[in-house]
Structures are given as C-alpha cells and as structure tokens.
Amino acid sequence: MTSLSLKGVSKAYGSMEVLRDIDLDIEQGELVVFVGPSGCGKSTLLRMIAGLEKITGGTLDIDNVVVNDLPPAQRGIAMVFQSYALYPHMTVYDNMAFSLKLAGKSRQEIDTAVRSAADMLQLSQYLDRLPKALSGGQRQRVAIGRAIVRDPKVFLFDEPLSNLDAALRVATRIEIAQLKESMPDSTMIYVTHDQVEAMTLATRIVVLHGGGIEQVGAPLELYERPANTFVAQFIGSPAMNLIEAKVTETGPRTSVIMADGGHATLPIPTRAEDQGNAVKLGVRPEDLSLVEGDDFLVSADVEIIEALGETTVLYFKPKSDAPALIAKLPGIHQIQRGTHLKLIAAPEKLHLFDENGVSFLYRS
Amino acid sequence: MxxxxxxxxxxxxxxxxxxxxxxxxxxxxxxxxxxxxxxxxxxxxxxxxxxxxxxxxxxxxxxxxxxxxxxxxxxxxxxxxSLTDRSLGGAFVGFDNYRQMMNEAKFWEALRNNMLWLIVVPAISTSFGLLAAQLTDRLRWGNLAKSLIFMPMAISFVGASVIFKLIYDTRPADQNQIGVLNAIWLKFDGGAGSIFVLQILPTVFFLAVAGLAVFSGWGMFRDGSASLRGRSLWQMSLRVCAAVLGLWLVWASISAAVGIWFVELPYGEPQTWLTIPFWNNFFLMAVLIWIQTGFAMVILSAALRGIPEETVEAAIVDGANPFQIFFKIKVPQIMGTIVVVWTTITLTVLKVFDIVFAMTNGQWETQVLANYMYDKLFRSNDWGVGSASAIVIMLLVTPILVWNVHNARKEMR
Amino acid sequence: MAGVAGKKSSLTWAVQISVALLVLLWLFPTVGLFVSSFRTADQISASGWWAALFSSEQSEVFRTLDPDEHRVLDGNGFRVDGTIFADTPLNIQAWGVSSRDIAAYQPGETAEMKGGETLTLRRDGSYTWRGSDEQLAGRGQRVFVTAQVPPEFTLDNYATILFSGSGQDNMAKAFFNTLTVTIPATIIPIVIAAFAAYALAWMEFPGRALLIAAIVGLLVVPLQLALIPLLRLHLGIGIGKGYIGAWLAHTAFGMPLAVYLLRNYMAGLPRDIIENAKVDGATDFQIFTRIIIPLSFPALASFAIFQFLWTWNDLLVAKVFLIDATGSTTVMTNQIVELLGTRGGNWEILATAAFVSIAVPLGVFFVMQRYLVRGLLAGSVK
Structure with a gap:
C-alpha cells in the first residue's frame, strides 16, 4: 500500500529552483533514506513533506490525501530534528505529552501513550527530568519518543545522529534499526549525508543531487549497479575509480582498452554504434588486486601508501590531469613509493558509463 | 472611589x-x-x-x-x-520660528553647551569605562567593583542631581564647608602642593590629550594617504570632520595648558561652583559622566571578555608589554563596541534634560537644547519655537539614526 | 594570563589600588547622600557628612554655678562644688578656663588662675572652684570643654518624609503615585511588545525587514518631539493630564526598545524547537504562550528592569503628561525638584527624600543586575 507519494514536486525560492520534478512513491513499512551531498535539497524535501516549507509545484499525497496545504500537525507525520529540538523548559514527560495535550486527548490516554513509549525507549526513570539533565543519547531517545507517542503515519528523521559522538552514533544507529523492526508497519523517512547510515538502515535509498533524484534503490543495488557516475562515486568509500577508456568490441560482452595499454572485457552489453566511443570504466578500489604480466587493467606509479593493517590503501600518481587512482588491498603489503604496479579486477565487478556518465546497464 | x-x-x-x-x-x-x-x-x-x-x-x-x-x-x-504660529491660529509662517530662535542668545548658548556636552561626556565616560573594564578584568573582586561603579545607572537624574548638589554646596567662608568640593578647595593655599595639583598636573594632562590627538590624527592620515584611492566620498568627508575635530582638540588643550598658568586662582574663598560661567557646565556634566561610566564599563567589559585569548597570548609571546597589549591588541578588536557605546551615550546626552532642569534650570549659561525646548513649550508657551528646537534635536540625532538603520539592515542580510 | 611566568607583581598592586580608588570615587557621592539622610539639620550644617562617620571633637562653653549663691566656706576662702553637665554628660578630652587656650588641661588637673584662684574639673564633669571672697563673686567661671562626641544618627528624617511630614515634606503620596505610574507602565508594554516581537522574529510576511529597520530607527527618536503633538492629542480626546496619559506615553516610548530587545532574543531561539512545536500541532498562539514566552524569560526580565528604572526615574513624561495644576498626582522626581527649589538648604529633607526615591531602583538593581547587564548587551545597537 502506498503510504506517501510525491508527484512532480518542486521547490523554488523566487527564481532559484532548489528541487525540481521529484517523483517518488513510498510504501507502508519502508524505511527510505534520502542521501546526498550538502546542498542537494534532501533536507528541504523532508521539510516539504513535514509541511515546514511550502510546496511550490506538484502534489504530495499521504495515505492518498493531498496534503499540500495542510499544516504539519494535520498531515499525520512526526519529525525528529537534528538538534532534537526538545523544549528546554519542559520535563521529559511534558515534552512527550505536549502534542497530545494540544490535540485535546484525555489525561488517561496521554499517560498511557507516554509511558508505553518511555518503556520502549528505556526512558521511564527520566520522565521527571529536564532535557538539560540528560545525556546526548538520552535526549535523542526523548526526541524519538516524542514522535512515537503521536502514532504517526510517517516518521521523519532529519540527520538525527549528526550531533552524537562516533561511538554513540553507532549505538543509536542500531537502536533505530531495532525500533524499525519493532514497528514493521510504520513508514520512516530518514535524511542523512552519511552513507554508512544510509546503507545500514535503509530498505531503499534515494540519492539526491543538484535538486533532482539520481537513483532510487535498495542499498546493495546502488552499490552493485549504480545508475550513473555520481551515484557510483557517492556510494562506497574510497570512491569508485573512473578510468577513461575506448570501446573496441561491442555485443553482449564489451571490450575496452585504456591509454596505458590496459584492457578488459566485461559482461555488459553494448550496441554496435558504440564501437570506438570514449567511455568511462568504473572499478571500486576494493575490487582491484595486484597482477604480473601483460594481462592487466591499469598500471601506475605508487605515490602514497597508507598501511592500516586491515587494509593497505595505495594512491597512484595521476596521469596528466586525470583523478588519482586508488586501490584498497586486503592485509599488509610491503610496497615502496614509486614502484610501478599493474592492477586487475574481476570482469563482473567492473562498471561502464557513457561520456554523459550514464551506466550502460540502465541505458534505454 | x-x-x-x-x-x-x-x-x-x-x-x-x-x-x-x-x-x-x-x-x-x-x-x-x-x-x-x-x-x-x-x-x-x-x-x-x-x-x-x-x-x-x-x-x-x-x-x-x-x-x-x-x-x-x-x-x-x-x-x-515648527512652521506655524499658535497665536495666529496655527497659520503657516514658514521659517519665522527658526529665524526667531536663531536671534535668541539663549539658543546659541544652548547649542554651544550641547556641543560641549556631546564631546566631553561620551569621551570621558567611554575612556573611564574602558579603563575600569580593563582594570577590573582579571581582578578577583572585579565583579564587586564593577557592580559598584555600575550602580549609579539605577539612580535617577534627579536623584543624582541632589547628590551632586550636596557635593557642590557652598557655605560662607567662616563656617564649616559641607560640600566636599569646597572642603577640598579650601585645603589649597597657593603653596607648592597647590601649584602641583592645580597647575602642573592639569598641564601635563592637557599636553597628553594634545599629544594623543596628534598621534592618532597622524596615524589616520598615514592610513588614509596610503589607501587614498578606493575610498568613498562619504568616508573621506568623515575623515575631514575627524581631522577638523582633532585640530580643534589640539588647539583647545594647548591653550588650556598655557592658560592655566595665567589664571589667578581665588585660594581660600569658598566657590559657588554652579554659578561660574562656562566651567559650571563641566560640573553638570560630571553628573552624567558619573552615571554613564558604569554603562560604558559593562558593555566594554563584555567586549574585552569576547576577545580571543589566543591573540593576547600570541602578543605576550611576541614580547608585547601590558600597554602595547591593551592599545595594539585589545582596543582595535573592540573598536566596534567602543563606537556603539559612544553613540549610545551621545544619544543620552542629546536628550539630557533632568540634570540641567534640577540643578540650574539653565541659569548661569548652562542652558541645553532639551531644557531650552521645555522652557519654550511650558513656560513661554511658544509652541512654534519649542517645536523648532525639538526639530534641531532631531536633526542632531539623525546621523546616528541613519547609521543604526544602515547597520541593522546590513546585519539582517 | 595570571599564570604567565615572570609577571611583575608591582603592576598587579597598581591595578588593585587604582580600582579601589575608582570604586571609592564612584561610591563617595551616594554614600554622602546616604549618611546625610541620617543626620539632623544641625549636624548637617555644622560639619561635612564625612565627619559624621568618626567621633568628632566638639567644643562647648559652660559656666559654673553662680558663686554668690552657691559658695561655701573652705578654710581661708570659699569654694563652689557642682557639675557642668546639666543633662547628658560629654566625654571630656581637654578643657580650659580661657578662650585663648581652651584645651590647656586634662580632666582631673587643676587650673591655676590669677591670685591663687583654682578650678579642678574631673572626668565626670564635677568641679571644685576655690578662691577668695572677691574672686568667687559675680558671674560663674567660664569653662571651655573639648569633648569627643561619638557618631550619632537618627531616623527622624525618614519618619518626617514617610509619615509625619506635612505638605511638601511628605513623600508618601508621591511614592504611591510613582508606583501607580510605574507598574502598569512596565507590564503593559511587555505584553504588547512580546507579541509584536514574535511576529517579527518567527512569522513570514511581506515588509518584515522594513518594519524591523523602522523600529531600529524609532529607537533613537528623542521623545522631546512627541511632547506637544501628544499633549494636544490627549487634551483633544479627553484623556487630559493624568495616569492614563502617562501610562500610554510610557508604553509607547518603551515600545521600540522592547520590540527590539525581545525580537533579537526570540530570533535567537532554536528554529528546530519552534518547528517541532508546529509539527506537534501548536498554533502560533500556542507556540507563543507555551514555548516562546517561557524561553524568553531572560529577555522579558531585562526589558522589565529597563522600563521600571526608566519610568520610576522619569521626570519629563510625568511633568508633561501626568501632573496637572492641582499637583495631586505628583511623582517623587518632581517633588524632589520642587524641594530643591523651595527647600534648597534643608539637606536633611532633601537627602532623605532623594534617598527614598532611589532606594527602590537600587534594590531592583542589586537583585536583578544579571538581567540588566544582559539586556544592556543585547540592547545597544550593533
């Protein structure tokens, strides 16, 4: 069942367009993560769904009702803010009860709802405290509890973990995942710039860039079959290497050669008219391995070696103005700076993009 | 009921x-x-x-x-x-009221005194405030000291006038003086001590003021000529104004330093301070300075606290002495706040009414515009001239008004 | 900086002493008024108030009993016994029998006068005067006494000013009048300004930036300009001179600062909290009363103190808009100015009246200083 749907939604401040023509359907029970670099419009999109920003074009349905002109409180949503936005002058209990009081619920109803949410989040013993007497993680849980109490159709999370330190962030991430599991029917939309959060939490990820959607899909789909060079480089760390190449053979399998004599044949279909075209070959740093002999994908001089124990990251000297090539090898390798190395990758791990950056897999 | x-x-x-x-x-x-x-x-x-x-x-x-x-x-x-005459049934009379006002000696006296107030009160309040803020900054009992210097802020102008009238009180020569100022004055007998305190010290002070004016003027001139191009006309005219003011300050302080040696001071006679023409203005200003210094100190103290500690520490490591740290590191960083304090006190000065009204009511050449206006409005019932003088006050305020609005708009963008 | 190595301690001492001097200089005037308000009229005119803090030397002239009536035979001559103090004894430091040397003898010593006449004055004031028939005749002998008088203070002035005084000397009515002006003139502008400040800080509407700029401009308009037009207006619409006019005037004159201060403070509140309240279903009115007002307490307190001090200490608005010909609505500042005119020399009345009028603001100042400072820092246009 569709829980929320955006049809041609756009947002403009005067003549400046920050979001254009967003189409997206979100099913009930999904946890959809909006991810993208800062300024991509992901927070604006979330705030438009919440009703905190006016929608300047298109329609927004929640449960098949157009809510474009409804104020936030009547949309059936709840939101967890980046700064938690707890009311500093109210106790934890009052913070969680505030929306129900405004809605005119009975005292009994409010008490039941607040206490069950507090139990679920292990906040029962803090109900009488003011927010300033809580730790960061506890405040985060109060903010989530405040959303749960309202029993909304859609939960909205706006970078809820970015104010926590690294260790707490991991713990809270897991808590949110567990929370989602305990409420399988609730729909959640989660905004983050952190791809680890996106990969671990999402049932589907929406990658936004420059005011539009680049790709929508399950986390591993985005990793394994990125639709374009932007998604390819945004998902995964270090970012995917893109190497200039030329198509030498078309058909169900495609062959390409590189300027330095490297070559590859990969199981991606191309058409006859692609013959001789310039393309970009994508290979993730973790998919590269060292090789001897003439059968190699790329070759370059090592410039910097980062030995992390678990892995060894090699940065190669870029050729002319091309971006530096990176390889991530498992374990420890004794390699000198300046060594000329040859690298190879399994054909099925390779990606191929046309000169516009669109993956051949998704070419219509 | x-x-x-x-x-x-x-x-x-x-x-x-x-x-x-x-x-x-x-x-x-x-x-x-x-x-x-x-x-x-x-x-x-x-x-x-x-x-x-x-x-x-x-x-x-x-x-x-x-x-x-x-x-x-x-x-x-x-x-x-201000352009009409009440006695003619509110007929339009053009600039008659202004003309009439210009012909009154009292108006020019009020304007001159207001200018004197405008220069002296903000300057002294701000410098005392800055001094107090800097001195109390690291003191263990600094907060108590600040609190006590700040206290006059709560006292009404009228209350302060009574307080200072007691200080300036005069008794005949054969009685005990109950005003502090006369009691101190009568301690001076024209001997070496008197010459030191009343002539040498003021001379040094005036020469220091002149020196400071020349120094800062020279600094501004050097900056100005170095980057003469690219400056707006407005900034240039501001600089010209500052230069004229600086020259006047140099001239005034040097002539005061010289003049003090040719005055015959009436030792041994109790003085009625508030009736000494010209100088009595300064005795009235003392009241406002006493009140406003605390204000300046509180704001500047907060500004001093806001200076990044690292810049001071870097200066210590670079070998600056405490005076260099103060004048070359701290003061430039709080210049903006100093300007704010200065203009705020200027506004208070322009509206000063209660002090003059309560202490001299403008007699003995102490009139100021606000009291002149009150006089015209409610004593002579001359609404035309009263309004005209109110407009003069408004005109004096206008540059600050424009400047504030300009800044507020800039900040909001 | 206190921990910097090799710092000279002499400089620290110089700083300590200069601050102490500065504080004393600033405190001195107020203390003078305070001390004077506890002295009698005679004390004030006899010596400066600073003398009242220490026990003072006082010289008085006494005369012994009339020898013709009180002398008794004593050997060859006569003698008179008695005490110079009729009522309260003084602490005698020194004494004398001639105006040329009034402190020639210590208590208990005997003064030798011409022809063997002697006078012994003891510490308790009792004396023995011996002499021949013609020496102990006529008027009593003059005795000059220098005595140490301890500081002496009285609450009589306060009793006069607050309770028993008549007419101009009684400030009780003016005190209540001042309160009557001040309290509504402090509370009402806060309510009005708070709503306006919320609208300017958190509501979207065209012309908002322009309005804020206009308020910054009005912040500096001298209220002198408002006097005639508004007095005419008040007289025209029938308010006349009185409390209502004064309240309205104070409310409006305090408004620019109130709106400016409160708007700046409210605009600094976290956006997320207000948006969260919107998501929680609060209307603008509810956001204002339940979220903004409790969170803006420091700014509200700052402005309340400003407005209180300003209205309490005001003279001009009271003279123009409040006090009519009967003078029944006079306020303390006005009464003090009148006292200055009519009772300029009666320092015991003036000092006490002035101190009564500044006591309340001083109390508020010391209790709420924190908020006052905060308001000052926020209120000076940057």
Missing part, C-alpha cells in the same frame, strides 16, 4: 490593561481561525494559509499603533508645528 485611591486605580489598570491586551490577542486569533477563515470544509487548506497571512498583523497591530501614534506621527506633527 477608584479615582480617589491611585493604588486601586493602578491595580485595576494592570488587570484591565493586561487583560485587554491578552484578550485582544486571544480573541482576534480565535475569530480569525473560527469565523473568518475556518480550517474546515473544502477550503480548509486555503483558509489556513490565508489566516496565516493575516495573523502577523494581528500580533503586530497594538505595537505598530503605539509606535506610529506616539513616535512616528509626532515627528511630522512637530515639524508642521
């Missing part, structure tokens, strides 16, 4: 006034949401948006009404009144 008991009347007003305000805000919102644009029916969404467009004006209305009627409208009405 109510009118007989002011306390009850006051209480009733508080309840009525506050109740009416709250009632207005609550009911007008209620009417807007339930009656005019109800959030129901098929236009619910549109109605909510419309209600939200009207609501700010509901919230703003009482404040805007008060501001408009009591502050904005009077500016124009006063301007109109």
């Amino acid at each position: 109510l009118s007989e008991n002011p306390a009850l009347l006051g209480l009733a007003t508080i309840i009525l006034g506050v109740g009416a305000c709250l009632g207005y805000f609550f009911l007008s919102n209620l009417v807007l949401d339930k009656v005019v644009f109800p959030a129901r029916g098929k236009h619910a969404g549109r109605n909510i948006n419309r209600a939200n467009m009207v609501r700010p004006w509901l919230f703003l209305f009482p404040a805007l009404f008060a501001l408009g009627l009591y502050l904005a409208y009077p500016v124009f009405e006063t301007l109109r009144l």
Whole structure:
C-alpha cells in the first residue's frame, strides 16, 4: 500500500529552483533514506513533506490525501530534528505529552501513550527530568519518543545522529534499526549525508543531487549497479575509480582498452554504434588486486601508501590531469613509493558509463 | 472611589490593561481561525494559509499603533508645528520660528553647551569605562567593583542631581564647608602642593590629550594617504570632520595648558561652583559622566571578555608589554563596541534634560537644547519655537539614526 | 594570563589600588547622600557628612554655678562644688578656663588662675572652684570643654518624609503615585511588545525587514518631539493630564526598545524547537504562550528592569503628561525638584527624600543586575 507519494514536486525560492520534478512513491513499512551531498535539497524535501516549507509545484499525497496545504500537525507525520529540538523548559514527560495535550486527548490516554513509549525507549526513570539533565543519547531517545507517542503515519528523521559522538552514533544507529523492526508497519523517512547510515538502515535509498533524484534503490543495488557516475562515486568509500577508456568490441560482452595499454572485457552489453566511443570504466578500489604480466587493467606509479593493517590503501600518481587512482588491498603489503604496479579486477565487478556518465546497464 | 485611591486605580489598570491586551490577542486569533477563515470544509487548506497571512498583523497591530501614534506621527506633527504660529491660529509662517530662535542668545548658548556636552561626556565616560573594564578584568573582586561603579545607572537624574548638589554646596567662608568640593578647595593655599595639583598636573594632562590627538590624527592620515584611492566620498568627508575635530582638540588643550598658568586662582574663598560661567557646565556634566561610566564599563567589559585569548597570548609571546597589549591588541578588536557605546551615550546626552532642569534650570549659561525646548513649550508657551528646537534635536540625532538603520539592515542580510 | 611566568607583581598592586580608588570615587557621592539622610539639620550644617562617620571633637562653653549663691566656706576662702553637665554628660578630652587656650588641661588637673584662684574639673564633669571672697563673686567661671562626641544618627528624617511630614515634606503620596505610574507602565508594554516581537522574529510576511529597520530607527527618536503633538492629542480626546496619559506615553516610548530587545532574543531561539512545536500541532498562539514566552524569560526580565528604572526615574513624561495644576498626582522626581527649589538648604529633607526615591531602583538593581547587564548587551545597537 502506498503510504506517501510525491508527484512532480518542486521547490523554488523566487527564481532559484532548489528541487525540481521529484517523483517518488513510498510504501507502508519502508524505511527510505534520502542521501546526498550538502546542498542537494534532501533536507528541504523532508521539510516539504513535514509541511515546514511550502510546496511550490506538484502534489504530495499521504495515505492518498493531498496534503499540500495542510499544516504539519494535520498531515499525520512526526519529525525528529537534528538538534532534537526538545523544549528546554519542559520535563521529559511534558515534552512527550505536549502534542497530545494540544490535540485535546484525555489525561488517561496521554499517560498511557507516554509511558508505553518511555518503556520502549528505556526512558521511564527520566520522565521527571529536564532535557538539560540528560545525556546526548538520552535526549535523542526523548526526541524519538516524542514522535512515537503521536502514532504517526510517517516518521521523519532529519540527520538525527549528526550531533552524537562516533561511538554513540553507532549505538543509536542500531537502536533505530531495532525500533524499525519493532514497528514493521510504520513508514520512516530518514535524511542523512552519511552513507554508512544510509546503507545500514535503509530498505531503499534515494540519492539526491543538484535538486533532482539520481537513483532510487535498495542499498546493495546502488552499490552493485549504480545508475550513473555520481551515484557510483557517492556510494562506497574510497570512491569508485573512473578510468577513461575506448570501446573496441561491442555485443553482449564489451571490450575496452585504456591509454596505458590496459584492457578488459566485461559482461555488459553494448550496441554496435558504440564501437570506438570514449567511455568511462568504473572499478571500486576494493575490487582491484595486484597482477604480473601483460594481462592487466591499469598500471601506475605508487605515490602514497597508507598501511592500516586491515587494509593497505595505495594512491597512484595521476596521469596528466586525470583523478588519482586508488586501490584498497586486503592485509599488509610491503610496497615502496614509486614502484610501478599493474592492477586487475574481476570482469563482473567492473562498471561502464557513457561520456554523459550514464551506466550502460540502465541505458534505454 | 477608584479615582480617589491611585493604588486601586493602578491595580485595576494592570488587570484591565493586561487583560485587554491578552484578550485582544486571544480573541482576534480565535475569530480569525473560527469565523473568518475556518480550517474546515473544502477550503480548509486555503483558509489556513490565508489566516496565516493575516495573523502577523494581528500580533503586530497594538505595537505598530503605539509606535506610529506616539513616535512616528509626532515627528511630522512637530515639524508642521515648527512652521506655524499658535497665536495666529496655527497659520503657516514658514521659517519665522527658526529665524526667531536663531536671534535668541539663549539658543546659541544652548547649542554651544550641547556641543560641549556631546564631546566631553561620551569621551570621558567611554575612556573611564574602558579603563575600569580593563582594570577590573582579571581582578578577583572585579565583579564587586564593577557592580559598584555600575550602580549609579539605577539612580535617577534627579536623584543624582541632589547628590551632586550636596557635593557642590557652598557655605560662607567662616563656617564649616559641607560640600566636599569646597572642603577640598579650601585645603589649597597657593603653596607648592597647590601649584602641583592645580597647575602642573592639569598641564601635563592637557599636553597628553594634545599629544594623543596628534598621534592618532597622524596615524589616520598615514592610513588614509596610503589607501587614498578606493575610498568613498562619504568616508573621506568623515575623515575631514575627524581631522577638523582633532585640530580643534589640539588647539583647545594647548591653550588650556598655557592658560592655566595665567589664571589667578581665588585660594581660600569658598566657590559657588554652579554659578561660574562656562566651567559650571563641566560640573553638570560630571553628573552624567558619573552615571554613564558604569554603562560604558559593562558593555566594554563584555567586549574585552569576547576577545580571543589566543591573540593576547600570541602578543605576550611576541614580547608585547601590558600597554602595547591593551592599545595594539585589545582596543582595535573592540573598536566596534567602543563606537556603539559612544553613540549610545551621545544619544543620552542629546536628550539630557533632568540634570540641567534640577540643578540650574539653565541659569548661569548652562542652558541645553532639551531644557531650552521645555522652557519654550511650558513656560513661554511658544509652541512654534519649542517645536523648532525639538526639530534641531532631531536633526542632531539623525546621523546616528541613519547609521543604526544602515547597520541593522546590513546585519539582517 | 595570571599564570604567565615572570609577571611583575608591582603592576598587579597598581591595578588593585587604582580600582579601589575608582570604586571609592564612584561610591563617595551616594554614600554622602546616604549618611546625610541620617543626620539632623544641625549636624548637617555644622560639619561635612564625612565627619559624621568618626567621633568628632566638639567644643562647648559652660559656666559654673553662680558663686554668690552657691559658695561655701573652705578654710581661708570659699569654694563652689557642682557639675557642668546639666543633662547628658560629654566625654571630656581637654578643657580650659580661657578662650585663648581652651584645651590647656586634662580632666582631673587643676587650673591655676590669677591670685591663687583654682578650678579642678574631673572626668565626670564635677568641679571644685576655690578662691577668695572677691574672686568667687559675680558671674560663674567660664569653662571651655573639648569633648569627643561619638557618631550619632537618627531616623527622624525618614519618619518626617514617610509619615509625619506635612505638605511638601511628605513623600508618601508621591511614592504611591510613582508606583501607580510605574507598574502598569512596565507590564503593559511587555505584553504588547512580546507579541509584536514574535511576529517579527518567527512569522513570514511581506515588509518584515522594513518594519524591523523602522523600529531600529524609532529607537533613537528623542521623545522631546512627541511632547506637544501628544499633549494636544490627549487634551483633544479627553484623556487630559493624568495616569492614563502617562501610562500610554510610557508604553509607547518603551515600545521600540522592547520590540527590539525581545525580537533579537526570540530570533535567537532554536528554529528546530519552534518547528517541532508546529509539527506537534501548536498554533502560533500556542507556540507563543507555551514555548516562546517561557524561553524568553531572560529577555522579558531585562526589558522589565529597563522600563521600571526608566519610568520610576522619569521626570519629563510625568511633568508633561501626568501632573496637572492641582499637583495631586505628583511623582517623587518632581517633588524632589520642587524641594530643591523651595527647600534648597534643608539637606536633611532633601537627602532623605532623594534617598527614598532611589532606594527602590537600587534594590531592583542589586537583585536583578544579571538581567540588566544582559539586556544592556543585547540592547545597544550593533
């Protein structure tokens, strides 16, 4: 069942367009993560769904009702803010009860709802405290509890973990995942710039860039079959290497050669008219391995070696103005700076993009 | 009954006034949401948006009404009144009132004294404030000291006038002086001590002021000529004004330093301080300086606290002495705040009325514009000239007004 | 910086002493008024108030009993016994019998006068005067006494000013009048300004930036300009001179600062909290009363103190808009100015009246200083 749907939604401040023509359907029970670099419009999109920003074009349905002109409180949503936005002058209990009081619920109803949410989040013993007497993680849980109490159709999370330190962030991430599991029917939309959060939490990820959607899909789909060079480089760390190449053979399998004599044949279909075209070959740093002999994908001089124990990251000297090539090898390798190395990758791990950056897999 | 008991009347007003305000805000919102644009029916969404467009004006209305009627409208009405004559039934008389005012010696006296106040009070209050702020900055009992220096801020101008009148009090020579100033004055007998305190020290002070003016003027000139191009006309004219003011300051302080040696001081005679022409202005200014120094100190002290510690530490490591740290590291960083303090005190000075009214009422050549205006309005009942002098005060305030609005707009962008 | 190595301690001492001097200089005037308000009229005109803090030397002239009536035979001559103090004894430091040397003898010593006449004055004031028939005749012998008088203070002035005084000397009515002006004139502008400040800080509407700029401009308009037009208006619409006019005037004159201060403070509140309240279903009115007002307490307190001090200490608005010909609504500042005119020399009345009028603001100042400072820092246009 569709829980929320955006049809041609756009947002403009005067003549400046920050979001254009967003189409997206979100099913009930999904946890959809909006991810993208800062300024991509992901927070604006979330705030438009919440009703905190006016929608300047298109329609927004929640449960098949157009809510474009409804104020936030009547949309059936709840939101967890980046700064938690707890009311500093109210106790934890009052913070969680505030929306129900405004809605005119009975005292009994409010008490039941607040206490069950507090139990679920292990906040029962803090109900009488003011927010300033809580730790960061506890405040985060109060903010989530405040959303749960309202029993909304859609939960909205706006970078809820970015104010926590690294260790707490991991713990809270897991808590949110567990929370989602305990409420399988609730729909959640989660905004983050952190791809680890996106990969671990999402049932589907929406990658936004420059005011539009680049790709929508399950986390591993985005990793394994990125639709374009932007998604390819945004998902995964270090970012995917893109190497200039030329198509030498078309058909169900495609062959390409590189300027330095490297070559590859990969199981991606191309058409006859692609013959001789310039393309970009994508290979993730973790998919590269060292090789001897003439059968190699790329070759370059090592410039910097980062030995992390678990892995060894090699940065190669870029050729002319091309971006530096990176390889991530498992374990420890004794390699000198300046060594000329040859690298190879399994054909099925390779990606191929046309000169516009669109993956051949998704070419219509 | 109510009118007989002011306390009850006051209480009733508080309840009525506050109740009416709250009632207005609550009911007008209620009417807007339930009656005019109800959030129901098929236009619910549109109605909510419309209600939200009207609501700010509901919230703003009482404040805007008060501001408009009591502050904005009077500016124009006063301007109109200054061009009419009440005795001719409010006929338009052009600039007659201004002409009449210009012909009065009292007006020029008031204007001259106001200018004197405008220079002396902000300068001394700000420098004392800065000095106090810097000295108390690291002191363990600094907060107590600041609190005590700040205290006069709570005292009314009238109360302060009484306090200082006691200080300036004069008794005949054969009685004990009960005013501190005369008691101290009579300790001077014209001997070496008197010459040191009353002539050598002031000379040193005036020469120091002159030196400082020359020094800072030279610094400005050097900066200015180095980057003469690329400066707006406005900035240049500001610099010219500052230069003229600086030259005047140099001239005034040097002539004061020289003049002090040719004055025959009336040792042994109790002085009636408030009747000594020209100098009595300074005795009145002392009252305002006493009050405003605390204000300057509090603001500048906060500014000094806001200076990044690292810059001071870097200067210590670079080998700066405490004076260099103060003048070359700290003062430049709080220059903006100093300007704010200066202009705020300037505004207070322009409106100063109570002190002069209570202490001399403008006699003995101590008139200032605000009191001159009060005199015209309520003693001579000359509304035309009174309004004209109010407009003069407004004109003096206008540069600060423009500057503040300019800054506020810049900050909001 | 206190921990920097090799720092000279002499400089620290110089700083300590200069601050102490500065504080004393600033405190001195107020203390003078305070001390004077506890002295009698005679004390004030006899010596400066600074003398009242220490026990003072006082010289008085006494005369012994009339020898013709009180002398008794004593050997060859006569003698008179008695005490110079009729009522309160003084602490005698020194004494003398001639105006040329009034402190020639210590208590208990005997003064030798011409022809063997002697006078012994003891510490308790009792004396023995011996001499021949013609020496102990006529008027009593003059005795000059230098005595140490301890500081002496009285509450009589306060009793006069607050309770028993008549007419101009009684400030009780003016005190209540001042309160009557001040309290509504402090509370009402806060309510009005708070709503306006919320609209300017958190509601979207065209012309908002322009309005804020206009308020910054009005912040500096001298209220002198408002006097005639508004007095005419008040007289025209029938308010006349009185409390209502004064309340309205104070409310409006305090408005720019109130709106400016409160708007700046409210605009600094976290956006997320207000948006969260919107998501929680609060209307603008509810956001204002339940979220903004409790969170803006420091700013509200700052402005309340400003407005209180300003209205309490005001003279001009009271003279123009409040006090009519009967003078029944006079306020303390006005009464003090009148006292300055009519009772300029009666420092015991003036000092006490002035101190009564500044005591309340001083109390408020010391209790709420924190908020006052905060308001000052926020209120000076940057």
